Amino acid sequence: MSRSTRRIAGVALAGACVAALAAPALAAPTAGSSTASAPGKTQFDIQLLSFNDFHGNLEAPSGSGGRITIDHFYTDVDDIDGDGNRTEQINFVNAGGVEYLATELARARKGHPYSLTVAAGDIVGASPLLSAAFHDEPTIESMNKLGLDVTSVGNHEFDEGYKELQRLADGGCIDDGAGQNNQDSCPDAVFGGADFDMLAANVVETSSGKTILPAYTVKKFNGAKIGFIGMTLEGTPSIVTASGVAGLTFKDEAETANALVPVLKAQGVNAIVVLLHEGAAPTKSGQSYDWACQHGGSISGALVDINANLDPAIDMVVSGHTHQPYVCTLPDPAGKPRLVTSASSFGRLYTDTTLTYDRRTSDIVRPTTASSANHIVERTVAKDEAQTALIARYKTLVSTIANKVIGQVAGSVVSRTANAAGESPLGDLIADAQLADPSTTPAGGTAPVVSFMNAGGIRSDLVENSAGNVTYEAAFTVQPFNNYLVSLTLTGQQVIDVLNQQFINASGAPGRPYVLATSAGLTYTHNRVSVSNVEINGVAVNPAATYRVVTNNFLADGGDGFPAFRGGTDRYFGGLDIDAFSNYLEAHSPYTAPPLDRVTYTP
Structure with a gap:
């Protein structure tokens, strides 16, 4: 061959x-x-x-x-x-x-x-x-x-x-x-x-x-x-x-x-x-x-x-x-x-x-x-x-926000390009940032144990500038929607349903994959038709148990063909996704992408 x-x-x-x-x-x-x-x-x-x-x-x-x-x-x-x-x-x-x-x-x-x-x-x-x-x-x-x-x-x-x-x-x-x-x-x-x-x-x-x-x-x-x-x-x-x-x-x-x-x-x-x-x-x-x-x-x-x-x-x-x-x-x-x-x-x-x-x-x-x-x-x-004058005017106005340094990344780029299983380094980073964001846990409430991020919301690679820094503008280029983070409770079966919907088109038949980015701790295997071996922190997901998860308000409303999220209960709105992303990068700088081992593809 x-x-x-x-x-x-x-x-x-x-x-x-x-x-x-x-x-x-x-x-x-x-x-x-x-x-x-x-x-x-x-x-x-x-x-x-x-x-x-x-x-x-x-x-x-x-x-x-x-x-x-x-x-x-x-x-x-x-x-x-x-x-x-x-x-x-x-x-x-x-x-x-x-x-x-x-x-x-x-x-x-x-x-x-x-x-x-x-x-x-x-x-x-x-x-x-x-x-x-x-x-x-x-x-x-x-x-x-x-x-x-x-x-x-x-x-x-x-x-x-x-x-x-x-x-x-x-x-x-x-x-x-x-x-x-x-x-x-x-x-x-x-x-x-x-x-x-x-x-x-x-x-x-x-x-x-x-x-x-x-x-x-x-x-x-x-x-x-x-x-x-x-x-x-x-x-x-x-x-x-x-x-x-x-x-x-x-x-x-x-x-x-x-x-x-x-x-x-x-x-x-x-x-x-x-x-x-x-x-x-x-x-x-x-x-x-x-x-x-x-x-x-x-x-x-x-x-x-x-x-x-x-x-x-x-x-x-x-x-x-x-x-x-x-x-x-x-x-x-x-x-x-x-x-x-x-x-x-x-x-x-x-x-x-x-x-x-x-x-x-x-x-x-x-x-x-x-x-x-x-x-x-x-x-x-x-x-x-x-047009040049218009751009120059607004670049001056936005410079204070745009040029703020929020960290560095190993290798100067974190890529959104996915591997054969559908997992990407940048998707992992964003999902981990969402899970770590404290704004999604109400006072006295239960913190999420897993997060989900839609691939279509990752608009660009994360790239350092010529000085070797990641700026707020670079982070915003990655996540430009100003979506809010939402924590909600799903049953184990609903978690499995979300993962299976990655491979189901609008008519309910197999017809895509659209693999979500997920946080560290959630692992599973798929064959581009359905998922198996779904675990959270090394423990098999129990369909009858409940799990606190976090995602953006777009996915929480069933966007991109994931209606299982709509069944979530006890919704709690946190801060903006871009803030979670930039805060996480500041706290983990210089950032090194972990191995792509959360999602396994078996033909």
């Missing part, structure tokens, strides 16, 4: 863009040409620039979150040298950062008199400290300067509740104690809100039945009307803290959009684009950013099913949520090709689409006169001065 090894090679793109090819089915005349865009013509071009899942990444993201794969291939496929290796070569380029994104979008708009910039949700939420410390007000201001015209909401826009989402849209300040809990709304005593439309067509107040934000908007220019319907995924409540979506109903995506089609048509709007915070993924991982549907690849996932049910009157879907790059055509229910796009995440890519508008039908000519491609946001271009 041959062994497969991986070699990652960074490739600098010196001054030249990587060509992004349009999907073969979308060959088109040159976008923005003088003949196509001239006023008075029967048809003219409209440029649509789009991105998604920005997550407050104002500064250029680091590590794998700041890279885009540009080439993927195998060397020595036939094992000519006889060493048993088939080496996988992945070439990447560093990308992203709003200073560069703003420059690239401004450059892309040149020569296009009719241009709109749109997004598909998660513009804020799970943000780096530079934005999160100010309740993501810096990102809203950045998007105003960027020239964003309209966005849908995503699931992370609900991280602090829908009232906070409405404040970001409308403006106003929070009385948050000017830095209490390391957050400070309106450091200059004013926040004007978004200059762009924020849409939430499928999110309604349960009591009133009214949408929390506008369902759609219509953009008009040169006699054209284009309607934009904006939505998040129907499953948002299962991946957001329960308090963030309390009192809300999230409706089916296709049904919501289809119901708005006649509403728009009644206003003479036949050209319709859906901005959907739900997506798909290339059918092969690790491929180049332009592989899916352009270099022979394809996509699969929730978007494919949603598209199959969307009204044929809808001309295009700009999607997000999966953080994947693709430009594809999928058949609508009438069998007509429809464009669906996604531009990865963190501002590393943007999609440039040319739509041809026909005055006779007041509609987009679909699909033969559309062209679309993803483009890399390279860091070789000049920085946008307005």
Whole structure:
């Protein structure tokens, strides 16, 4: 049996863009040409620039979150040298950062008199400290300067509740104690809100039945009307803290959009684009950013099913949520090709689409006169001065919090990369910190004996700075949600149920693994179907006994598909997860990661 090894090679793109090819089915005349865009013509071009899942990444993201794969291939496929290796070569380029994104979008708009910039949700939420410390007000201001015209909401826009989402849209300040809990709304005593439309067509107040934000908007220019319907995924409540979506109903995506089609048509709007915070993924991982549907690849996932049910009157879907790059055509229910796009995440890519508008039908000519491609946001271009000034201003304001040294770690990095069993060094550290936090034990109460942490809440490796220190900013980059820790009582059977739910999908059938990080003392074996040999501190878990456990409020509410937590009793809210993490690291510095021996995988 041959062994497969991986070699990652960074490739600098010196001054030249990587060509992004349009999907073969979308060959088109040159976008923005003088003949196509001239006023008075029967048809003219409209440029649509789009991105998604920005997550407050104002500064250029680091590590794998700041890279885009540009080439993927195998060397020595036939094992000519006889060493048993088939080496996988992945070439990447560093990308992203709003200073560069703003420059690239401004450059892309040149020569296009009719241009709109749109997004598909998660513009804020799970943000780096530079934005999160100010309740993501810096990102809203950045998007105003960027020239964003309209966005849908995503699931992370609900991280602090829908009232906070409405404040970001409308403006106003929070009385948050000017830095209490390391957050400070309106450091200059004013926040004007978004200059762009924020849409939430499928999110309604349960009591009133009214949408929390506008369902759609219509953009008009040169006699054209284009309607934009904006939505998040129907499953948002299962991946957001329960308090963030309390009192809300999230409706089916296709049904919501289809119901708005006649509403728009009644206003003479036949050209319709859906901005959907739900997506798909290339059918092969690790491929180049332009592989899916352009270099022979394809996509699969929730978007494919949603598209199959969307009204044929809808001309295009700009999607997000999966953080994947693709430009594809999928058949609508009438069998007509429809464009669906996604531009990865963190501002590393943007999609440039040319739509041809026909005055006779007041509609987009679909699909033969559309062209679309993803483009890399390279860091070789000049920085946008307005964005640079905004970043500098907030870096000064946040510096006292960000630069606080909380410790050191052996080897300079604690990795979130999991082994074959699903256990990671950083997951172990976070789980141990949660268990050690005294805030989760009420006076005279019983201290937790085990903790659980969701892998999706670990957003980055823990990395020392150039001086060999871990700062509060680095810790916050790992855990940016400001979740509260919650202790609760589970039966032994419920503990086992939680562990088994790591390998059960939403329908109750085997279909994943999603391995939780657990604290020292909890050990078990799994075969990616179910668990066995579950012990706490060397003693087998008794299904009839009770155990005090601690987790974050997201998991405690059943998030990420762990409903067994909802059955916990005697809940007690402690402090913030980021405080537990930073306090533990200070107390155990320099920190050395223990062996990965809590979870055992046996095929």
